Structures are given as C-alpha cells and as structure tokens.
C-alpha cells in the first residue's frame with residue numbers, strides 16, 4: 827500500500843512489490859486512497875510505503891490507515907514500513923519513523939527502509955533484503971502458530 831505525490835514513493839513501492847512477489851504467493855498493490863481499511867484483518871502481511879510531509883509528518887492520505895491499524899486488533903499482522911524522503915528536511919523520512927513506532931506496538935513489525943528521493947540502482951538490493959525480512963517473519967509466525 828503506498829502514497830505518492832510526485833512518483834518517488836510509487837517507484838519504491840513497485841520495486842518492493844517485485845521483490846515481495848518472489849517471496850509471497852498472492853499480493854495486492856493499492857494506493858492507500860483506494861484501500862478499505864475494514865479489509866486489513868483479511869491480510870497476513872501489510873507493507874506500507876510512504877513519503878513524508880510538513881515537518882516529518884504523515885501524508886494526509888495515510889492518516890486513515892495509521893489510525894485504523896492503531897484501533898483494530900491486528901497483533902498477528904506482519905508489517906513492513908518503507909518510505910522516501912529528502913535529507914534537506916530536518917526530520918528525514920519522519921513518516922517512516924512515526925509508522926515504525928506505531929507498527930512496533932500494534933503489529934508484528936518485520937522491517938523498515940528509508941530511501942533518499944527516487945530509488946537508485948543501489949536501492950534494489952535493499953528492497954530485496956526488505957522482502958527477505960518479511961518472508962522470514964511470516965515463516966517464524968507460521969512456526970509459532972503451530973506450537
């Protein structure tokens with residue numbers, strides 16, 4: 827799930843999606859504005875990709891998702907949070923940090939990733955590691971749930 831104004835975060839979301847598809851059989855790829863938060867509990871994994879706004883704030887369109895995760899019982903949802911930002915701003919990728927802190931408390935947070943503006947070739951490896959961390963966490967959850 828992603829939010830993007832000028833395309834950097836959408837590019838990052840596509841890279842992550844490509845990597846996750848190699849690790850997870852069935853995925854949906856949606857802009858956050860098009861996602862019904864009532865469906866969150868139907869998913870095993872939720873990956874959020876966001877830009878930052880204001881002074882390291884969440885984009886307005888991400889607030890509904892943030893609050894829904896905070897309020898719903900999603901303690902076995904495996905999550906990952908990634909984002910793009912600009913180091914010129916004092917709070918680089920602040921929205922990633924805000925999500926990270928909330929997801930750590932309310933879900934099974936597997937991984938975080940911050941990328942400077944548009945993703946570069948060197949970020950592809952980071953996206954691959956991001957997907958690996960998600961897959962590892964899902965496998966661990968499966969083992970734990972069997973015990």
Ligand SMILES: Cc1cc2nc3c(=O)[nH]c(=O)nc-3n(C[C@H](O)[C@H](O)[C@H](O)COP(=O)(O)O)c2cc1C
Nearest residue numbers: 830831832833834835877878882910911912918919
């Ligand atoms: C008004 C404004 C405020 C921003 N505030 C921040 C910020 O606080 N922290 C940060 O890391 N980036 C900030 N950015 C940079 C964007 O998050 C960055 O350019 C991002 O890659 C945009 O993603 P998008 O192309 O998907 O829209 C800001 C950009 C604008 C225009």
